[in-house]
Amino acid sequence: MNELNHLSQGEIWVLALVVILLICQSxxxxxxxxxxxxxxxxxxxxxxxxxxxxxLFYWLIVRRGLRKPQV
Structure with missing residues (x-):
């Protein structure tokens, strides 16, 4: 917990944005x-x-795998 006391205001915002990004992606x-x-x-x-x-893997494996080849 002592490490959190040494974080600057900018580092806290970046950490918060990363957490939000990961939750949205998930x-x-x-x-x-x-x-x-x-x-x-x-x-x-x-x-x-x-x-x-x-x-990236989801788009390549699942999403592109759903498309049928066009004839």
Whole structure:
């Protein structure tokens, strides 16, 4: 807890923005994966602990995988 006393005002704002970004990313991944029946808990949890790799992999694996090749 002593480390938090040494954070500047700018560092606290950056930390808060990162937390909000991760929660938004995780929520979107969970909801969209649930719509497509693609392991929503996996995508939601992974999106909560890391960024932007889960989002990129989700778009490449799940979203692009849903498209059928056009003839």
């Amino acid at each position: 929520t979107w991944l969970f909801i969209d994966a649930r719509k497509h029946s693609r392991f929503p808990w996996f995508w939601g949890l992974w999106g909560l602990i890391q960024s932007p790799m889960p989002l």
